Amino acid sequence: MLHATIRVRLGDLDLDIELRVGDGEVVALLGPNGAGKTTALRAIAGLQPLDGGRIELDGTVLDDPGTGAYVPTGDRPIGVVFQDYLLFPRQSTLDNVAFGLQARGRSKAAARAEARGWLERFGIADHADDKPAMLSGGQAQRVALARALATDPQLLLLDEPLAALDATTRLHVRTELRRHLATFDGARLLVTHDPLDAVVLADRLVIVEAGRITQEGAPAVVTSRPASPYVAQLVGINLLDATASGDRTVRLASGAELTVADPLPGPAVAVAIRPQAIALHRHRPDGSPRNTWSATVADLEADRDRVRVTLGGPVPATAELTPAAVAELELLSGTQVWASVKAVDLVAYER
């Protein structure tokens, strides 16, 4: 269990947040770039000194400027997966994973044997002798996870674990990461600027804006009841409960069926759709994409330079359009429209 009160002043940043992450819990720190998310992570890892506050992990005080208590980075039982993974470029995959074990006193042979076990667990033993530059994004992430977990930490920190990947790999690796995160039973804290990553990976979201927490709660609560227009824009993701009705189709409570691009992870799933991914049309679109349904505009809400359109009908969802598109479609409350979304824009994950 992590309990951290973090106060850091760094350049323009004035960070003051309190975080609790329970054992077995995945918490996502979500916010725009420059909000102080990475600084918070670095403070917990001991890479950024606190100006005030206190960091406590499983009853041990790691940092408390008030009393002078301080545990150096290397002695903290914390594994970190860095942004861009930061695999040591001149060492093999195996030596990357063995590094932490050697640093903690294992002999070279023992460390390598144990590291090989970790690579097998993550399905990358075939790449043990490869240099990191030869790995794909997904493989590199698995090595980074294996390296962070090999030292048997009580807390796992992940800084933008998916940011280094391109859009197509991201979809697969996100699902895979969720599965791997589930195998670790300590506390897990991840930092991301991508609400979809946060919603899919975390049990609880903590929204940080300009160094302050503006809202926290379960993804379904935060996305359905955002505390501010800003949070609404940031995490305005449609989350729909569904059951599997086929290998790649899900059925919603209304009975409507949607098709996803990848095989489903289990029988009970949640489907996440970005509001920007939903297209609206006045007439039924030609060549009908599979996920097309008839909807009624229930509400329109202008938010900065975007308009959020709440849709009633078989798929309760919010779409996000430009004001120009809203004008062109002549959308008003009560207007009948056709909504469509591509299968690749539906992210299904196990509930």
Add this chain to the structure above:
Amino acid sequence: MVAIAYVAIPFAALLQRAPWSDLGALVGQPVVTDALRLSITTAFTATGISLVVGIPLAWVLARTQFPGRSVARALITLPMVLPPVVGGAALLFAFGRRGLLGGPVYDSTGFLLPYSIWGVVAANTFVALPFLVLTVESGLRGSDPRYEDAAATLGAGRWMIFRRITVPNAAPSIIAGAVLCWARALGEFGATVTFAGNLQGRTQTVPLAVFLALESDRDAAIALSLVLIAVSLAVLLPLRDRWLAA
């Protein structure tokens, strides 16, 4: 083109004046072999010392913030811009028989740095160290310090991070710096002649021997110069594209 010609013409002139027929005999003279052996050993020793003390200094300059850091960097650059003769004189005042540090050391142990082979090494190190420190420092600045953070989170201590992460990541700049340092040490003249003197077999390096021979035996001077050029090329050519470009 002009630059190439300007560098090439003096070498061509040197080759044109070379006593090719007597070259074997000239190079075999004790004055030549002694000087060559001394030059090579002292240049390598000075490079070794520079690596040991220079890499940690470069790390401190590149990675830490402390008051007076810019003064420290200016100080380490000074031997590069100073006339080497001045450097040699400064070394004498510090480590000479009546020098600031040399005096007490001589009085208590009888050890004297100047006019010995260690004097040559000291003079070489003094002028060549900045080349290593500045090259490695810029290399370290270019390498991502977050790798060192990653190693720290894995439990590595400062020394393990330095040895396993910092040095390998900066390897190209360390090699380039070592080559520049070695080349500067090999060609060193002013500080050596001032601080270590010009004794054949003890402190007379190739550049000193060349200078002396120009007065008496011009052919021997040319032969020595050719030998020095050959040794330099033998070290620089294999490294040139791979490391010096980086």
